[in-house]
Structure formats: structure tokens, C-alpha cells
Amino acid sequence: MIKLLSGNEAIALGAYHAGVMVAAAYPGTPSTEILENLARFDGIYAEWSTNEKVAMEVGLGASCAGVRSLVSMKHVGLNVASDPFMAAATTGVNGGLVVISADDPGMHSSQNEQDNRHYARLAKVPMLEPGDSQEAYEIMAYAFNISEEFDTPVLVRTTTRISHSKSVVKATGNRKTPSKQPGFCYNPTKYVMLPAHARLRHPLMEERLSRLAAYAETFPLNQIIPGERRLGIVSSGVAYQYAREVFPEASFLKLALTYPLPRDLIRRFAEQVERLVVIEELDPFLEDSIRAMGIKVTGKELFPITGELNPDIIEQASRKAGLLTGSLKQKPEYRALNLPSRPPLLCPGCPHSGIFFVLSSLGQRSSLPGKPAREPKLIIAGDIGCYTLGAHPPLSAMDTCSCMGAGIGQALGMEKAGVAEKIVAVIGDSTFLHSGITGLVNAVYNKGRITIIILDNRTTAMTGQQEHPGTGITAQGQETTAVDLAQVARGIGINDVKMVDAFNIKAIRASVKSSLDSPELSVIIVRGACAVRLSGRSNPRAIDSDLCNMCGLCLLIGCPAIRKEKERVYIDTSLCVGDACTICQQICPRKAIVTSVNKGEKKDG
Amino acid sequence: MDRLNLLITGIGGQGIIAASDIVAETALAAGFDVKKTDSLGMAQRGGSVVSHIRLAPKVRSPLVKMGEADIILAFEKLESARWSHYLRPDGIAIINNHSVPPPSVSLGKERYPGDEEITDILKQQTDKIYLINGADLAEELGNIKTLNILMLGCLSIFIPFEEDIWRDCIAKRLPARVVELNTTAFEQGRREIENILNTETGSAYGKREG
DSSP, rough: EEEEEEEEHHHHHHHHHOOEEEEEEOOOOTTTHHHHHHHTTTOOOEEOOOOOOOOHHHHHHHHTTTOOEEEEEHHHHHHHHHHHHHHHHHHOSSSSSEEEEEOOTOOOOSSOOTTHHHHHHHOOEEEEEOOSSHHHHHHHHHHHHHHHHHHEEEEEEHHHHHSSSSEEOOOOOOOOSSOOOOOOOOOHHHHOOOHHHHHHHHHHHHHHHHHHHHHHHHHHHHHEEOEEEHHHHHHEEHHEEEEEEOOTEEEEEEEEEEEEEOOHHHHHHHHOOOOEEESSSSHHHHHHHHHHHOOOOOOOTSOOSOOOOOOOHHHHHHHTTTTSSOOOOOOOOOOOOOOOOOOOOOOOOOHHHHHHHHHHHHOOOOOTTTTTOOOOOEEEEESGGGGGGSTTTOOOOOOOSTTHHHHHHHHHHHHHHTTTSOOOEEEHHHHHIIIIIHHHHHHHHHHOOEEEEEOOOOOOOTSSOOOOOOBBBTTTOOOOOOOOOHHHHHTTSSSSSEEEETTTHHHHHHHHHHHOOOOOOOHHHHHHHHGGGGGOSSSSEOOOTTTOOOOOOGGGGOOOTEEEEEEEEEEOTTTTOTTOHHHHHHOTTTTOSSSSSOTTTTOOO | OOOOEEEEEEEEEEEHHHHHHHHHHHHHHHEEEEEEEEOOOOOOSSSEEEEEEEEEESSSOOOOOOOEEEEEEEEHHHHHHHGGEEEEEEEEEEOOOOOOHHHHHHTTSSOOOOOOHHHHHTTTOSOOOEOOHHHHHOOOOOOOOHHHHHHHHHHTTSOOOHHHHHHHHHHHSSSSHHHHHHHHHHHOOOOOOOHHHHOSSSSSSHHHHH
């Protein structure tokens, strides 16, 4: 079977063919499609867990019960899951346990840039890094075999460029029949990590690591590609692809098992070449280890430690360092063009637009065109999700965004610090269920007086519409109990819990004002379906140019359908969702926004 | 043709990812090794999007190098200028003659470049600029969402894959109920370029402008 697959699709297919039985994940770019694809295969149990920590625990539990299991997450997800991950590294496995960390160099959709290869060293577990979809497919069978043979979880580390690029995959296998039937094997010294038992495990982990190092020497995907002796390049992942292209003649040591390192293989390679260079994305993970072996090597003094690499960056850095000679191919000179930027936006009809418009105006974040900017008031602690885009102008209605679930705790910390401003925490429904609940319990327990706004759009929108415990549907499409957010808030002791329609500006403003004036902790649940899930659009709005006085208030919603070109404000009727939203119509002081498309509203080409 | 570097650019929500998937599938069906990768930013609608597609007997990097794209297919004018430095000298730029001002322009903080400025930027790389009134044509077909397939029709004239392979891959990628409409859009796109090529004396830009 030859197919064009993304790295994530290839990982899912590879895991399926390797006989994975249980898969758990929390959505996170660029890892999301791994579980989405696994959920479609027959004979696999796949779940969206409430967060990555729980996913890891489910994976570890399935492994203890003897079946092959997979847990996938984005790089920061492994921070959340690091506690059970370290536990799994200590207890080891029964059925194979593979943990996928999809890193995001360049931060295409992340709050930080971190190199999760360090987790392999921290946890003393083996790590595999695929270089394209074909390798991502093949690596999965190795990963499960290594896990079972060495009694260890295996970390598979991809990056955005591997997970989200598509390339050709020749899938050779069929689904492997599981060798073991599910069954728990009672073994307290292995699975009950009392200090006395854990003390026994640590020496076994060290011994495991040295056996893995020996295995790495002959691991088939660690390869020397002979070339010119002048330059030897050690690389892995997508950086290898870029480097091969920039240096078609050089010798390469391409590593796919990057922890523990094949030290003899590296030494042999270093002896074959005159100069040894490491080209890797983010931290000098390989470079530092090679240097610590006493081998002369260069890497990060030539190539950037921050951001994604690409062939252009590698070529430019190599020319500067004298690694590449010969005449530069005539290239158009890149001038920094002074073009307007185009950041991503909240969608037309987004249920977050109304609440952010209200917070933006109450918090004095935006002003009408031509009017001076005002001093901001109200502190808005934000969180991770689509709604983080509310931080962009014109809304500018977010003051902090740290990590999943952080906003409620940060808001409480600011209150306890004694700031004079009123404080709100804004958090999405999926993020609230992921890690906001503990923060809310803490705020109740510690007598907080902040306002918590839960943006309930009934989905995990940012990562592409995944189900979560509040939607009442599982990852595999089955109906289940829907967690009632209002009941949760009341159940932990909050008296002031309000529900409000995300498309009713008056009601939103009234509830926010009432909560800000209230001396007690309050929760507002702003509910409205994600615009991407709208089944149909009806009656797009238009601007009556006779009534419009160009005040610009509607532009402050930040709706992509409302635009100003030259001396005209208009609504792009192909984008407006119409009756489902009407926020612009509700706020227009001159009632100039009307239902039907009439005079002068047909856009020019 | 034994290799091709292609960039598809535009705005999130215009169907760029689907279009680049179809090109990649068509290339695979036509016997090439192919890699593609999309830069999506925060993956939501309305942001600047670029998709890189490379085909050759053996492809390593999924990213096209600056100045090495043979063709840029742009779904919006500003986005054609933004990525123009990826075009190789004398490469081909196929542009939907349509402007969508970003929010900074609507709020009066930045200025949308005029047609001449955009042409000047592109002309530093090439004179082979094909402006297509794609958005209007797609609306005339009854669905603005056919824009991406119409643009693929334009592109297909410059890539020697058999037309049937394109059609098959389009049909495989899209829901059955819209295949017929999109096939019409594909043909319309082909005709637009053929008409320009048939009447062409120099740059196509001047003739198609306005």
C-alpha cells in the first residue's frame, strides 16, 4: 500500500499495525491527528482524556494490564503528564507503552519553545525521532518492541514539520495480532512504588539504559551515509532532510534512536571525517553529548538554537562558517517588505467575540478610530485556546496567558497580592475541564473574590473540534454523560453561577457588571456553539451606507467579515454567519446594520 | 518536467490545504515522490497561510527554499506579494485578483498596497504574472468555496499531469455532492489561463487588471 500520509497519520497507522489496543490523548497542536486517526480503526480503544496526565495514567494502566498502549500529546502536554511519565519510567511496562511528544519549534501554535528530548534523559527512557512519514510509520513497530524487550516506556519525539508534513508511505505490514491477552500480573515490587520498592527499581533503570546503549549501536535506522571525508554531519528528524539537501556531498550519520546514543558508532563516524558538525533543531542535545565523549564537534555556534530550521537558514549559516564554498546561486535579494501583517482571527460568528467585546469595552482596551487610547482597567487573566486570539487588537482583552488552566490561579494570586483592579479569569470549556477545575476549587477554598468566565463553545475548537467531557460524546463517537459545568461550579460551593447566551450582548454586559460588583467569587458560563460547527448560514447582515456614519464601533469586534476599505465599511456576505450571531447589529448605535443585502452592499471585485 | 517547487498562499478558510492536498495526491498518482507542508500559524481562519509542495524523483526537505519556487499560486493579492521572494527568477505567479484587507488596515493602522505596488514587488522576480478574477468567477458558479479548485484549474495548465488524474484526485478529496460543481470550476480555471495564453503578447497583468 502506497499512500500520502502526514507524520501523524503514519504514526497512527504504524501503531495500528504494531497491534496497539489502547490509545489516550488530549488534543494539542501538532499532535492531535494521531489519536483522531487511531480512533477510526476497528479493534482499538481510543479516548480523549481530560488532560495529558490522565492520558498517561490510562496508557500506563493498559500497559500494566498487558496490552500495547499509546499516549500522544504536544510538547507542553508532557509537562502536564511528567509525573506519571516519570512513574512509568520507574515501574516499567507489561504491554508496550509508547509516548508521543510532538514538539513545536518555531511555536506555530504554542506558548513556548521547548526541546522535549531532554525528557528522555531525565526519565532514562529510550527515544526515537522520525525524519519523515515513512520513518514515522516504521518507527512505531520498533518502539513497541523496544518497550517490551527493555521493560520501559519509549518516547517518540516528532516536530510540527514531521507531524504535519505529508510524504509518501509504503506500508508493508498488516495489523499484528497481540501476543498477549489482557491480564494483570500481580507484582507489588514492580508496580507499587513505595520507597522500598522504588529503591529496587532505580538500579534496574540504570542497567536498562546500558543495555539500550548497546542496542543503539546496531539499531537499523541509525545509519552512516558515506560521502566526502571533508565534512561529517550528525543529524536527526527533519533537520537531517534539510541538511542532506544543503550538503549533498557530505558524509552523514543519521540518527533515529537519539537516546541513549550509539557512542561507538559516533566515534567510528568521527574518525572517518575531517570535521564533525551537528545540525539539530533547538537545543544542542546531540552536540553536548558528543562533546562530552571528548570528540571535537561544532553545532550551535554555527546554527541557531531558537526557532525552526529550514534549508535557507542552514545554507546561510554554513556559508558564513565556511562549510559551504563555491559561488552562491544567484538569488533574488530578500527585502523586508513593509506589508500589513495578517494574524489569525476569531472566526465570523465566533461565540467568544461578544464576551471579549464587552471585556474590551469595560476594560477600556480599544477606542474608536481617531479617539485617544484610554488607560486600561480590569485585569483579564487568560488561558489557552482560540480565545487567546482575543489578546490581538482591536479587542486586546487579555493580560496574561501562561499555560493550560493557569488563568484562575494567576487571577487569585493577583487578588491575594492586593491589586486595586477588579480581576477576571477567562477560560474555555475544554481547558476548564483539563486543568481549570483544580484552580477553581482552590479559589473557593481560599476565599477568592474573582470572577471566572467559562467560555463554553461545546467543543475543543483550537485544535479542530474535538469532543471533551462536557460535550457528551466520546472520541469514538459514542454518547456518554455530559459533565454539567454549572453543576460542577455549584457542587464545589459557588453560589453565584450565571449562564448567559454568547450572542446576547446586553445579557453578557449585565452579568459581567453584576459579577464585578459582587463581593463574592462568581462564575459566568458564556454559552454558544463554535462557528465552525454551524450547520447553515442564514440572512447575512449588511451595512446600510445611508445610515452608517463610519463611527467604526463595529470594527472593534474584530470580526473578519466586517471591513473598512477606503471610505466605506462593509460586511463580506460570504463570511457573515447571519442570524446565528448578530453581535454587530446589537451594538450599532445608528441601527445601520440590516438583515437583507441592499443598496451598495455588493462588493466590488 | 522531472521536479517542481510550488507555493500556494492565501488566507485561512480559502481552501488552501485542500488544494495543496489535491496537488500532492495528483503528483503521487503521476508517479512522483512528493512532500508537502503547511504553515498554519494558529490554525484558525483569517490568518496568512502558505503551503509548500515539492515533487521530484526523490524529495528530502518538504520546505521550498527562497527564490526556488517555480510557481506561486496566490488566493489573495497581498499574500502573493508577501511570499514573492520564494519565486525563482522568471517563475510563474498565478493570482486571484481579489483583496481582503487585514484588520490592521480596517482599523486604519496599516495601508493595503495598491495594485501597482504589488505588481512592482512581483516584477522583481518575474513578468509571468497571471491575474485571474477567481473570486468573481467562483461566485458566478454559485459557490465562493469553489475558488480553490478553480485556481487549481489555472495551475494545471502549467503542470504536465494528465487532466484525468487531476479530476480523479479532486473527486476523491471532495464530498460527492460538490464534485460536479468543482469539476466545472476546474475547467473554468483552465479556460481562464488558456484564454490569456492565446491572446498573450507580453505580461498578462495589464490586460487582466480591473
